[in-house]
Amino acid sequence: MEHRQLIMSPERLQVMIDLLPAVEALLPHLKTVEESWQPSDLLPDFSGEAWREDLDALRAESVDLTDEMLVVLVGNVVTEEALPSYQTALNRFGGMTDRTGTESHGWAQWSRGWTAEEKRHGDVTRAYLYLTGRVDMRSVEQTIQYLIRNGFDTRAEGDPFRGLAYVSVQEHATKTSWRQLGNVVRKTGATQLHKMCGLIAADEARHERVYRAMMKGVLDRDPGGALEALRDSLGRIVMPASRMSDGTRERIFQRFSDVGSRIGVYTLRDYADNVEGFIQELELEKIENLDGASEKRRDEICAMPARYRRQAEVLDKQRQRPIPFRWLRDRVV
């Protein structure tokens, strides 16, 4: 059995405590419940007179979604729907833990508020998928159940610095993926789905801004520790839904993500841009008085975007073998 130790450095916990006022100042980035969009704003109103026309319009716009788009939409929905695993992960990062479930410190308020906003992402897109009638909903639901059972490992080992580095990159990744999926489906005329994707991407963008601001706070207080965490987190890609399974095929995540690259929803080049943007926002080049080991880590981090782009070129040359997807009743995509 694999045994890994949690990293609970007292110095890093102290940094997280020192950052509490900064987190509290960022809490207004969460929207109030009253000003938040809700899934029912974007779906047919079954209590209204026009529900039949609303439903017809939704189903009509979904007819032209290609199988590739459906696979990517399902994969994104499944990823969002494993939210219980993500809240659990957030609560495992030292100093960010909400020990009772109703604590009032800034990290606890953030983690509950963040989760509450994220909840709408899976809700609205799963309902849309269901109403289109275009996928095998039961196998989609089974995939969600499998993914939550299989779990999710950020490889942050409980370390809040690695945790913040991880979520900073992941929120950007989901933002890009929803935005680009929205752009792709708009071309087929799926305007309602396009709108949902845009609203979700806007939420992810707000979340990303907060996590990145907090990571900047960590970097200002402990540059050496931050660089170590960034090198570890950015240097290996562990996607939230990497343990996705549809019950019949292993490594379904890789297959879904291959289709996503094929239609330009999320590629390794996007990941390279993501990391590059993060490096620029953190102004890693400008940090002074680093020791030798930290200098080396900074160089490694700054070399990552170019390395990922080289890998992307290699991937471009590999032909993807289309495979059957259970979500689409075994149609080959």
Ligand SMILES: [Fe+2]
């Ligand atoms: Fe989300």
Ligand SMILES: [Fe+2]
């Ligand atoms: Fe998110």
